[in-house]
Amino acid sequence: MDTLQPAGARPDAFVLTGSFLVVCRAPLYLSELARRGLKVLLVTPSVWREEALRARQDPGHPASAIDDLAFVDGDVTLENSYLPGVVSAVRRWRDAYTVVGAYAVGETQVEPTGVVTDALGLPTPGLRATRACRSKYLQRWYLPEFSPRSLTVPGGERDTADLSAVRYPAVVKPAGRHSSSGVETVGTAGELRQRLGAYPAHETVLVEEKVIGQEYSVESLVQHGRILFASATRKDTTDSHARTFVELSHTVPSDRPEHDRALLDANARMLEQLGFRDGIAHAEWRVDATDRPVLMEVAARTPGDGLCVLYELATGAPLEPEIMRIALGEPASYPAPARVARQVYLEHGAGVLRDVTVDGFDVTPAWVGEGGLWPRIAPGAPQDAPALRAVLVHRDRGTVLGELRSSEDRALSFFIDAPTVAELDALEARVRGAVTLHLTPVPPPVPDTVTHVLVGYSPVMLGKLDGRLPAGSVLVLEEPAVIAARGIAGLADEHPSVAALLPAPSQDERNPERIGSTVPRPPRVRAVVPVVEYGVVVAAALAEEWGLPGAGPKAARVLRDKGLLREALAGSGVDQPAWALVAGPEEVAAFRDAHGGEAVLKPAGRQASLGVQLLGPGDDVTAAWRHTTTADEPTLRAQYPGTARYLVEQRLYGPEVSVEAVVHDGVVGFTNITAKSVLDSRYPVETGHAVPAPLDAATADALRDALTGLAAAVGFGSGVLHSEWILVGDDRRPHLVECAGRLPGGGITVLIDLAHDTDILRDLLCVLEGRGPVGPLPVRRGAAVRFLTAEPGRVESVTGAEEARAAEGVHELHLTVAPGAVVRATTSSWERAGFAVATGPDVSAAVRRAEHAVSLVSVRTDPQGQQ
Numbered sequence: 001m002d003t004l005q006p007a008g009a010r011p012d013a014f015v016l017t018g019s020f021l022v023v024c025r026a027p028l029y030l031s032e033l034a035r036r037g038l039k040v041l042l043v044t045p046s047v048w049r050e051e052a053l054r055a056r057q058d059p060g061h062p063a064s065a066i067d068d069l070a071f072v073d074g075d076v077t078l079e080n081s082y083l084p085g086v087v088s089a090v091r092r093w094r095d096a097y098t099v100v101g102a103y104a105v106g107e108t109q110v111e112p113t114g115v116v117t118d119a120l121g122l123p124t125p126g127l128r129a130t131r132a133c134r135s136k137y138l139q140r141w142y143l144p145e146f147s148p149r150s151l152t153v154p155g156g157e158r159d160t161a162d163l164s165a166v167r168y169p170a171v172v173k174p175a176g177r178h179s180s181s182g183v184e185t186v187g188t189a190g191e192l193r194q195r196l197g198a199y200p201a202h203e204t205v206l207v208e209e210k211v212i213g214q215e216y217s218v219e220s221l222v223q224h225g226r227i228l229f230a231s232a233t234r235k236d237t238t239d240s241h242a243r244t245f246v247e248l249s250h251t252v253p254s255d256r257p258e259h260d261r262a263l264l265d266a267n268a269r270m271l272e273q274l275g276f277r278d279g280i281a282h283a284e285w286r287v288d289a290t291d292r293p294v295l296m297e298v299a300a301r302t303p304g305d306g307l308c309v310l311y312e313l314a315t316g317a318p319l320e321p322e323i324m325r326i327a328l329g330e331p332a333s334y335p336a337p338a339r340v341a342r343q344v345y346l347e348h349g350a351g352v353l354r355d356v357t358v359d360g361f362d363v364t365p366a367w368v369g370e371g372g373l374w375p376r377i378a379p380g381a382p383q384d385a386p387a388l389r390a391v392l393v394h395r396d397r398g399t400v401l402g403e404l405r406s407s408e409d410r411a412l413s414f415f416i417d418a419p420t421v422a423e424l425d426a427l428e429a430r431v432r433g434a435v436t437l438h439l440t441p442v443p444p445p446v447p448d449t450v451t452h453v454l455v456g457y458s459p460v461m462l463g464k465l466d467g468r469l470p471a472g473s474v475l476v477l478e479e480p481a482v483i484a485a486r487g488i489a490g491l492a493d494e495h496p497s498v499a500a501l502l503p504a505p506s507q508d509e510r511n512p513e514r515i516g517s518t519v520p521r522p523p524r525v526r527a528v529v530p531v532v533e534y535g536v537v538v539a540a541a542l543a544e545e546w547g548l549p550g551a552g553p554k555a556a557r558v559l560r561d562k563g564l565l566r567e568a569l570a571g572s573g574v575d576q577p578a579w580a581l582v583a584g585p586e587e588v589a590a591f592r593d594a595h596g597g598e599a600v601l602k603p604a605g606r607q608a609s610l611g612v613q614l615l616g617p618g619d620d621v622t623a624a625w626r627h628t629t630t631a632d633e634p635t636l637r638a639q640y641p642g643t644a645r646y647l648v649e650q651r652l653y654g655p656e657v658s659v660e661a662v663v664h665d666g667v668v669g670f671t672n673i674t675a676k677s678v679l680d681s682r683y684p685v686e687t688g689h690a691v692p693a694p695l696d697a698a699t700a701d702a703l704r705d706a707l708t709g710l711a712a713a714v715g716f717g718s719g720v721l722h723s724e725w726i727l728v729g730d731d732r733r734p735h736l737v738e739c740a741g742r743l744p745g746g747g748i749t750v751l752i753d754l755a756h757d758t759d760i761l762r763d764l765l766c767v768l769e770g771r772g773p774v775g776p777l778p779v780r781r782g783a784a785v786r787f788l789t790a791e792p793g794r795v796e797s798v799t800g801a802e803e804a805r806a807a808e809g810v811h812e813l814h815l816t817v818a819p820g821a822v823v824r825a826t827t828s829s830w831e832r833a834g835f836a837v838a839t840g841p842d843v844s845a846a847v848r849r850a851e852h853a854v855s856l857v858s859v860r861t862d863p864q865g866q867q
Contacts, residue, residue: 016030020042043072043086045074073085099122107134134300146270151207171185213294218285259291276300282301309415310415340417346412354397356393379417382419391414394411400442401439450475451469456539457476506534528543575728588625613628660674660744676688677689809845813853
């Protein structure tokens, strides 16, 4: 039941609806509303939940202007599926705000927004317009004068529909999708039947005559039923040489003015018949052989691709502020174009995208990917020389490119403008010759011998799998940049278990779902294994895609971001330090001052203590911020923009431990507790681990209970959890430091295997293959690792290694430095010089033996030789 507050007590607010990405790529909507002092409310599909909540915390992101979010579920192939969620969200907001306007930025929520604006008496295109603009078959019903001959085929009538009157070539198109998705030409009745059978069973499909002729769109600003501005855009599409209808270029205003009068007249009459009142209309037309405009489709929202950019380049003024004025009932206007602007999408062959270069122009390609924000593309003056304004790469490095079947398959576009059409055409020819997409051949098909897919490269894991799995049973997925940096292209020749190394977006945490279109599913695959920290999210997404056990995409994303983990555990009963996300040194200093002059600064998504610092009252926060934000692992991590976040936390004191657990279908089984030693410096790098941690039974039970609560709170499915804790106070209460959803590093897996007489990699494969849980195991002996550090400088000599290997109880000695190497100050795990692993009858003996082995090794450095 609604219980409305008095209107005066509610702040004025504006509702935006649509894809979170589309809204943020048009930040003028947000800034226009914020400038008026309006609360910005966004309804967006629930797939954007985590991205949206994270982006709102970033002051530099457009989403920081959003005051409240509502997440709704729906499917573009199902009519009205978003409507209940949108109405429910705005109904809740109506009690807290005075809603003064609403606008659908994206296609899928045009109709629900029309219902909202109609109910609230707000400026709107109108119920008929918003309903018809979301359904191509309703456009044919309401607008027969402008439509091609067509046949509507509901989902349940595919097999019985009378197709005898269809003329070929014909066009088949889903009635409710956008971005040319699913639209194809068919040439025969057999092709038509086959194509109809490929759509989801519930989806309504249009079959219509193919109109041969130039394609255009007309963009119209309409207020109070009167057209304030209308202009034609000429389009090129793939249908001139393919069966698809993917748009390849837009020219604003149209460079074929001979059709303008007929187009604008037909467009005005079409809008009148729809009763279009307030908003922007984007209608697509073809002019047939008789010069008659024929309507392809019409939308009641902002045009897609880069059309808003083109209008600003052509007129010098952005469209978005005028759209907001119309939606708010304010007087609006828009100038006529003074230049000609064009966006060109380059076609490409099949291959793996490696790079894009531009020769002869002072323009650097912007890698915006599928989920990134576009850069600001500013207009010039009317008589400026022809200009290449931007080159945008719409796919990420490592993406497998192929045939253009929909707008989402395009990889690159550029924006140009000029005073005249002739100058624009000449510039386009020059830019086409200057821009190169660098592709490498698509990797060969995955061998059908593959049973295990590893997300990320680990020589240690592969060494173990070589002795455990049959030859050719492992497929390794790794980022192209990491393959090149680590020189592992010949991996299959070095490891018998490896069938192939496949370049893939294995670290794309913003768009992990695209791995499914990059990697074909091996027919015999049994498990997807997260190998490295940066591959955890993609591994979970791939396992989910293939119906195999895994962490689960939601849990994986939470475990990869320490800020999200802190949020997920709030109220769960798992103790944590006080914390905050920070965007600069001033916020770090304020937090430190509020917490006794001490704090911990850390990246939200790094590993190996990289960038982690302990700050005291006198420490230089600006220098600390610079160190943390520039710390990186360039040979291990691909560069995906917009993923860096940073936390500052309360500093806790007490013994440090980690808890490793094998989890099967959400149930914690085998657990191990490891004692940790850390460097006594501002960089808390681990100097040793020991198993089992010497704890009393109550503390061990409390740690296991806390780990179980953590797994439940994040919804972890199957795999291994490696969680780190500080035991605080006299009662040594566990407080969570962080948690990873993969096997631990730092030699801990070796210690677990030695101490428990187990094989934790085998246990991990057991749960990831769905073969059941792994229960508790007794401790058989003590095991410890101690890390070797050295003074910064160039290594002159390394001695004592053989004596260390021969020492009592030493299981393994490994050195990472040799004469001539440069040793840096130890600020992360990567600067350690080696380690020794030892066992003993108990953990104390194992620690003594490991420390003795390390003491026998001497690394002599020259401090003057660091450069």
